[in-house]
Structures are given as C-alpha cells and as structure tokens.
Amino acid sequence: MQYKHFGAFLDLVGNGALNLQSFKKYVDYLSLMDYNLLELGLDDMFKIESEPYFGYLRGGYNKQTLREMEEYANSKGIQIIPCIQTLGHMDNVLSNPHYFDLCDIENILLVDDAKVDSLIEKMFIALRDAFKTDEINLGFDEAHYVGLGKYLDLHGYHDRFELLLKHLNKVVKLAEKYDFKVHIWADMFYKLANHGEYIAKNIHFAEDVVKKIPTGIGLCYWDYDTTDESVYDSMFNTLEEAGVEVWFGGAANTWWGYAPLNTYSMEAMKPAMKQVIKHGVKNVLLTSWGNSGHECSFFAVLPTLYAVRQYSLGNFDDEKIKQGFKSLFGLDFDLFMLLDLPNKNDYNPDLKNADSTCRALLLDDCFLGKRDLQLSRISHIPFGEYAQKLKDVSSEMGDFKYLFDNLSSLCFALELKAELGMKTRTAYSNNDKESLKELLPIYEETAVRIEKFKNNYRTVWMKENTPYGWDFHEKRLGGIVFRVRDCALRIKEYLSGSVGSIPELEDEILTYGVWSSMIW
Numbered sequence: 001m002q003y004k005h006f007g008a009f010l011d012l013v014g015n016g017a018l019n020l021q022s023f024k025k026y027v028d029y030l031s032l033m034d035y036n037l038l039e040l041g042l043d044d045m046f047k048i049e050s051e052p053y054f055g056y057l058r059g060g061y062n063k064q065t066l067r068e069m070e071e072y073a074n075s076k077g078i079q080i081i082p083c084i085q086t087l088g089h090m091d092n093v094l095s096n097p098h099y100f101d102l103c104d105i106e107n108i109l110l111v112d113d114a115k116v117d118s119l120i121e122k123m124f125i126a127l128r129d130a131f132k133t134d135e136i137n138l139g140f141d142e143a144h145y146v147g148l149g150k151y152l153d154l155h156g157y158h159d160r161f162e163l164l165l166k167h168l169n170k171v172v173k174l175a176e177k178y179d180f181k182v183h184i185w186a187d188m189f190y191k192l193a194n195h196g197e198y199i200a201k202n203i204h205f206a207e208d209v210v211k212k213i214p215t216g217i218g219l220c221y222w223d224y225d226t227t228d229e230s231v232y233d234s235m236f237n238t239l240e241e242a243g244v245e246v247w248f249g250g251a252a253n254t255w256w257g258y259a260p261l262n263t264y265s266m267e268a269m270k271p272a273m274k275q276v277i278k279h280g281v282k283n284v285l286l287t288s289w290g291n292s293g294h295e296c297s298f299f300a301v302l303p304t305l306y307a308v309r310q311y312s313l314g315n316f317d318d319e320k321i322k323q324g325f326k327s328l329f330g331l332d333f334d335l336f337m338l339l340d341l342p343n344k345n346d347y348n349p350d351l352k353n354a355d356s357t358c359r360a361l362l363l364d365d366c367f368l369g370k371r372d373l374q375l376s377r378i379s380h381i382p383f384g385e386y387a388q389k390l391k392d393v394s395s396e397m398g399d400f401k402y403l404f405d406n407l408s409s410l411c412f413a414l415e416l417k418a419e420l421g422m423k424t425r426t427a428y429s430n431n432d433k434e435s436l437k438e439l440l441p442i443y444e445e446t447a448v449r450i451e452k453f454k455n456n457y458r459t460v461w462m463k464e465n466t467p468y469g470w471d472f473h474e475k476r477l478g479g480i481v482f483r484v485r486d487c488a489l490r491i492k493e494y495l496s497g498s499v500g501s502i503p504e505l506e507d508e509i510l511t512y513g514v515w516s517s518m519i520w
Contacts, residue, residue, distance in 0.1 A: 001277055001280065001312075001313075001314070002282075003036075003282055003283070003284060003312065004282040004283055005036065005037040005079070005247075005282070005283040005284065005285075006034075006035055006036055006037060006284050006309070006312060007030075007035055007036065007037025007038055007039060007078075007079075007081075007284070007285050007286070008026075008030055008035060008037070008038055008039070008252065008285065008286050008287075008288065008305060009038075009039040009041060009083065009249065009285045009286065009287040009288065010026070010038065010039070010040060010041060010288055010298060011041040011255075011287070011288060011289040011290040011294070012040055012041050012042060012045050012061075012290075013041055013042065013043040013044070013045050013092065013290070014255075014289060014290020014291055014292075014293065014294045015290060015293040015294045015469040015472055016290055016293070016294030016461070016464075016465045016466075016468075016469040017045060017058075017059050017061070017465060017466050017468065017469070018298070018464060018465055018466075019464065019465055019466050020065060020068065020069070022299075022463070022464040022465070023069055023072075024072050025299075026038075026298060026299070027072060027073045027076050027078055028076065029299075029302065029305070030076075030078055030305070031076040031077055031078060032328055032329075033305060033306055033309045033328070034309060035078060035305075035309065036077060036078055036079060037078060037079050037081065037285070038073055038078050038079070038080055038081075039080075039081045039082070039083050039137055039285060040069075040080060040081070040082050040083060041083045041289075042061070042082050042083060042084055043083075043084055043085045043089065043090070043092065043093075043139075044058075044060070044090070044092050044093050045058065045059070045060045045061060046060055046061050046062075046063075046066060046082075046126060046127065046130065047060050047061065047062045047063065047126070048122050048123065048125075048126040049126075050122060051119070051122060053093070053096050053098050053099070054093070056096075057468070058092065058468050058469070059466040059467070059468030059469070063126070063129055063130040066082075066130040066131060067130055067131075070130075070131055070132060070133065074132075079133060079135075080131065080133055081133055081135045081136060081137060082127050082130075082131060082133070082136055082137070083136070083137035083138075083139065084123055084127070084136070084137070084138060084139060085138075085139035085140075086109070086120050086123070086138045086139055086140065086167075086171045087108060087109055087111070087139060087140050087143045087146065087164075087167060087171075088107055088108045088109075088139065088140070088141065088142050088143030088144075088146070089107055089139060089141065089142060089143075090103075090107050090108070090109055091107040094107055094108075094109075099119075101115065102115055102116050102119065103149070103150065104145075104146065104147065104148075104149040104150050104151045105145045105146075105148055105149025105150065105151075106145060106149070108143050108145060108146050108149070110149075110150055110151055111146065111147070111151060111163055111166070111167040112151070112155070112163075112166075112167075117170065117174075120171060120174060121174055124174055124175060124177070124178040124180065125178065127178075127180075128178040128179070128180070134179055134180060134181055135180065135181045135182075135183070136175055136180040136181070136182060136183075137182075137183055137184065137185075137220075138171055138172075138175065138182055138183075138184050139184060139185060140164075140168065140184040140185055140188055141184070141185035141187050141188065141222075142185075142187060142188070143164070143188055144191070144196075146160055146163055146164060146167075146188075147160045147163045148160075151163070160192060161192045161193075161209060164188055164189075164192065165209065165212040165213070168184070168213075168214060168217075169212070169214050172214040172217060173214075181216065182214070182216075182217050182218070183217065183218030183219065183220055183245065183247055183283070184217065184218070184219060184220065185219075185220050185222055185249070186219035186220050186221050186222070186239065186247075187222065189205060189209075189219065189242075190203050190221075190235075190238070193205050193206065193209070199223055199226060199231060199235065200231075200234075201230065201231060201234040201235075202234055203234070203235070203238045204238065204241065205238065205241070205242050210241075210242050210243065213242065213244060216245070217244060217245065218244060218245035218246070218247050218283065219239055219242070219244045219245070219246065219247065220247035220248065220249045220283075220285065221235050221236065221238075221239060221246070221247070221248055221249070222248070222249030222250070222285075222287065223235065223248075223249070223250065223268070223272065224250065224251035224253065224265075224268060224287070225251075225268055225354065226268060226271070226272070227267060227268055227271055228271065229271040229274060229275055232271060232272050232274075232275035232276075233275050233278070233279075236248075236275060236276075236279040236281065240279065245282075245283065246279070246281050246282070246283065247281070247283040247284070247285065248272065248276055248281050248283070248284050248285070249284075249285045249286075249287050250265075250268070250269050250272050250273075250284070250285070250286050250287065250308065251265045251268065251269065251286065251287055251288075251304075252265055252286045252287070252288045252301035252304040252305050252308070253265040253288070253301065253304070253354075254288040254289065254290070254294075254296040254297070254298055254300065254301055255288075255289040255290060255291035255292065255296070256291075256296075256343075256354060256355065256356040256359070257292070257295055257296065257343070257356035257358055257359030257360075258295045258296055258342065258358055258359055258362075258406075258407065258410055258457075259296065259300070259339060259340060259341070259342040259343050259356075259358055259359075259407055259410075260296050260297075260300040260301045260304075260339050260340060261340065261343070261351075261354060261355070262300075262301055262303045262304045262337055262339065262340050262351075263337065263340050263350070263351040263352055264340075264351065264352055264353060264354055264355075265301065265304045265308075266303075266304055266307050266308070267352045269286075269304070269307075269308045269311060270311060270316060273308060273311035273312050274311075274316075276312065277312070277314060284312060286304070286305060286308055288301060292359075293469070293472050293473060293476070294465070294469065295359065295473075297403055297460055297464060298464070299400060299403065299464070300339050300403055302329070302336065302400075303325065303333055303336050303337055306321070306324070306325050306328070306329075307321050307325075310324065321333070322334065329398075330398065331396075331397060331398060331400070332396065335393045335396060335397065336397065336400070338389060338390055338393060338404070339390075339403060339404065339407060341386045341389065341390065341407070341411075342357070342358035342383075342386060342407055342410060342411050342414070343355045343356060343357045343358055344357075344381075344386070345357050345378055345379075345381045346378035346379050347378060357381070358410060358411070358414060361375070361381075361414055361417065361418045362410065362413065362414060362417060362450070362480065363476075363480065364421065365421065365483065366417075366420055366421040366424060366443075366483070366484060366487045367421065367424070367425075367487055367490070367502065367504035367505055368421075368504055368507075369421040369422065369425060369509055370509070370512045371512055372421055372422045372425065372509050373509045373510065373511055373512065374511075374512055375418065375419065375422055376422060380419070381414075381418060383411040383412070383414040383415040383418060384411070384412070384415040386408075386411040387408045387409070387410075387411035387412040387415060388408075390404045390405075390407050390408035390411065391404070391405070391408040394408065402456075402459055402460055402463060403460065405456055405459075406453075406456045406457055406459070406460050409449070409452050409453040409456040409457075410453045410456075410457075412449055412452070412453070413446065413449035413450045413452070413453045415449075416442055416445060416446040416449060417446050417449070417450065417484075420439070420442060420443065420446055420484075423435075423439060424436070424439055424487070424491070424505065425505050425509075427439065428502060428505040428506075429505070433495055436491055436494070436495060437495060439491065440488055440491060440492065443484055443485065443487060443488035443491070444485070444488060446484050447481045447484045447485050447488075450477065450480055450481050450484065451477075451481050453477070454473070454474070454477040454478065454481070457473065457477070458470065458473075458474075461473065490502055
C-alpha cells in the first residue's frame with residue numbers, strides 16, 4: 001500500500017523544544033525508517049515580528065531556524081508540516097495578560113472577533129515566510145466549551161457545531177489565501193455529533209454539517225488507546241461517509257512521565273494499522289506529545305516508530321521486526337524496550353497498560369502520600385532490580401546510553417523513595433519511634449539519589465532540547481529534594497519532643513482517583 005503521508009508528530013510546545021542538532025538526528029532516524037513526513041507542533045512556538053509574546057521566554061523558533069529545519073528534512077526526503085492552534089489549546093497565549101481579551105473560555109479563542117482573526121492571519125503570514133510547504137495542520141481539537149464563555153455573554157447561546165463550522169470555514173479561507181492546504185484533528189466533529197463522546201461506533205455526521213465542511217480539508221481521527229479493531233473500522237467509516245480526506249493519528253507514547261510506553265503504544269497500533277490498511281488510509285501520523293512538562297525523550301520511542309512503520313507495510317511478525325530493528329540500527333530491540341521498565345508493577349505486569357507509576361511515586365509526598373493506598377495493594381516494586389538492568393545494558397545502547405543511565409538513576413532513587421512515605425506513616429501510626437529514627441538516614445540517601453537523577457535528567461535535557469523549560473524540572477525535582485529533607489527534619493523535631501505530632505501522618509489516606517488500582 002502506498003501512503004501519501006507517513007509521518008511523526010512532535011509536540012514542541014509542551015515545555016520542551018528540540019534543539020537543532022537533536023532535530024536533525026530525529027529526522028535522520030525517520031529517514032532510515034522510510035518516513036516521509038514530520039509535523040511540528042508549534043502552536044505559539046514560532047516568532048512573529050509584530051507579536052513579541054509568541055514564544056516569549058520559551059525558546060520560540062525564529063524563521064531562520066525553521067527554514068533550516070525544513071531544508072534539512074527535505075534533503076532527507078521528509079516533508080515538514082507546521083501544526084498550530086486556531087481555536088482551542090491556546091494555553092500559553094491566553095495565559096498572557098496581553099491576550100486576555102481574545103479568550104472565550106479557558107484556552108479557547110473568541111470566535112467572531114476581529115482581533116482573533118487578525119492574530120490568526122499574522123500566524124499564517126509568519127509561517128508562510130518561514131516554510132515552503134503547502135500544507136498545514138490547524139488544530140481545532142478539544143475545544144469542548146467553545147461558545148460557552150465570553151462569546152455566550154456577548155452573543156447569547158448559539159449552536160456550537162454552527163460556531164465551529166463558521167470559524168473553521170473562515171480560518172481555512174485565510175489559510176488558502178496564503179497557499180496552505182488544511183487538515184485538522186477531527187475529535188470535535190465526532191463529539192458534537194455524538195453528545196460529547198468521541199471514540200465510539202456508528203457515529204454519523206448530519207448531512208447539513210457535511211455540506212458545511214470546507215472542500216478539500218483533511219480530518220484526522222486520532223486514537224492512542226483503542227485495541228478493538230471494530231472501533232477503528234467504524235471511526236474510519238464515519239470520515240469516509242463525510243467524503244473528506246482521511247488522516248489517522250496514532251501514538252508513540254511519550255506523555256505519561258519519564259519513561260516511554262512502547263509496549264502500550266504497539267498494543268494499540270497493531271489493530272489501528274490493520275484498519276488503516278483495510279480502509280486504504282493514505283495519511284498517517286504517530287504523535288509524541290509533551291504533557292506534564294515534556295518529561296520523556298522523543299528518542300525513547302524509537303522501537304514504536306520502527307514497529308508501526310513495519311505494521312503499515314503489513315509486517316506484524318514480532319521476530320522479523322526485532323531482526324529488522326537490529327539490522328537497521330545495530331541495537332537490540334528487546335534491550336531498547338527496557339526503557340519501559342520503570343512502570344512495571346502488579347497492575348501493569350506486561351507493560352500493556354497506560355501507567356506512569358515511576359512518575360507518580362517520585363512526585364508523591366512522603367507525608368501526604370496520596371498514592372500510598374494503591375501502593376499498599378500491590379507487591380513490592382523491585383526498582384533496585386530495574387535500576388541494575390538498565391545500567392547493565394546501557395553500554396550496549398550506543399548513542400542512547402544516556403537514556404538508560406537516566407532511567408536507571410530514576411529507579412535507583414525510587415528503590416528508596418517509593419515506599420518511604422508508607423513506611424513513615426506505618427511507624428508513626430504504631431508510635432514506633434525507633435523505626436522512625438532508623439528511617440532518617442534513608443531520607444537523606446533518598447534526597448541524594450533524587451538529586452543524582454536530577455543531574456542525569458539534566459544531561460538528557462541539555463543534549464536534546466533548548467535550555468528553555470529546564471527551569472520547570474529544576475524547580476520540581478529540586479523541590480522534591482528539599483521536601484524530602486524537610487520531612488526528615490520534621491521527624492527529628494517530633495522525636496526530640498520539640499513538636500508533639502505530625503498532623504499530615506494522622507490523616508486517613510483515601511483512594512486516589514477513580515481508578516483505584518492504578519498508580520499514576
């Protein structure tokens with residue numbers, strides 16, 4: 001099967017943006033795997049001369065850098081397509097007071113507003129100046145409350161499908177004015193046609209809605225989690241009925257924490273790609289988002305990128321895929337997959353669940369312990385063993401050794417940190433002051449190990465990304481180190497009698513979230 005576009009999508013907005021050297025390295029790997037497209041999730045991460053707050057203090061790319069990125073990708077046979085937002089997900093823009101009057105509600109732009117229209121046109125002008133490509137992704141996803149904020153106050157209630165379509169047609173005309181062909185994420189069409197539910201069977205767009213969809217537009221059904229082939233089948237049928245250019249967006253999952261979810265991603269992408277082949281979908285993206293601060297390296301999902309490209313060619317043979325990976329990269333597929341290991345636990349023994357246990361337990365407070373109840377319900381997680389496994393194979397992973405060293409140091413910290421709060425609460429509840437005293441050196445060693453992880457993680461960050469955004473992780477991880485040491489100080493004060501209690505350790509810990517068996 002021939003694909004018009006088979007590409008990857010990189011979220012360069014989620015606090016971290018690849019530096020130019022890493023971008024070129026990523027392009028090189030895509031080229032080796034026979035990808036022909038890379039979408040850049042830019043949103044506001046590009047410079048606009050008349051809008052100085054675009055990319056402000058976040059490392060926004062200037063047009064010279066964007067041109068160099070596109071030229072390099074093109075030289076490797078890869079098209080660059082910018083992805084921006086022209087309705088929702090405008091968090092970084094609309095959180096700036098300079099743009100408050102452009103907000104409808106939350107992170108959604110105010111439609112039917114001249115200032116919003118002007119800003120969007122400036123975006124097109126800047127992108128046209130920076131890129132040669134004739135295609136663009138305009139976003140339009142997850143704008144759940146469009147028309148329900150400032151717009152409602154100004155104009156009263158309007159049918160939100162009508163608002164979406166009206167704004168879409170306006171923006172598409174602007175894009176065409178600057179010689180861009182448009183595709184967007186399709187979830188809002190499904191949701192507004194299906195009472196707010198996105199992924200389901202037998203969704204049909206009303207005929208009057210279909211007639212108002214701009215001619216020639218592409219709609220991208222994105223799905224990162226479904227394992228039921230019949231759902232993919234039905235969702236593709238919906239777009240085919242609408243007569244639009246069909247795109248599919250899958251996942252090379254980097255957004256659940258510090259460790260990738262390669263196994264989980266492949267589990268969903270196998271049925272997805274079988275239906276892509278069945279329906280003859282010509283446009284495919286594998287997305288890697290940077291939720292929660294871009295904690296996971298985009299390079300950590302290389303096995304997923306390779307495997308799904310093989311699925312797209314009809315090769316679903318795991319052993320052949322592993323052999324091909326070894327032949328192409330000189331790296332052992334199964335060893336690379338050990339980067340998933342920090343999220344392995346009783347709930348996720350085969351790593352086929354969406355899970356960010358390692359992140360949750362690192363960030364969990366030693367006294368507040370919101371995840372302690374879930375942790376108490378599963379077996380001890382052998383983070384020490386995980387740390388050693390990752391360390392043992394790191395020397396075999398070539399240019400990616402630093403990724404294994406990083407996650408090894410994370411697991412080394414979690415060997416102590418994961419259960420420290422639970423042990424503290426148990427000792428305090430039992431009035432076991434001797435056990436509390438024995439925990440004090442463990443608190444200090446935990447702080448030392450977390451700081452070591454922070455330093456390793458800094459190596460990853462500075463190697464792959466621009467320096468912008470590191471401040472977020474410096475404060476978060478440094479804050480955890482300070483908090484661990486302060487908890488130890490509180491215990492010392494309690495043991496010395498200078499304080500009579502530790503109130504946080506006396507609160508009952510309730511189930512965290514709606515999924516009582518999940519740690520995340």
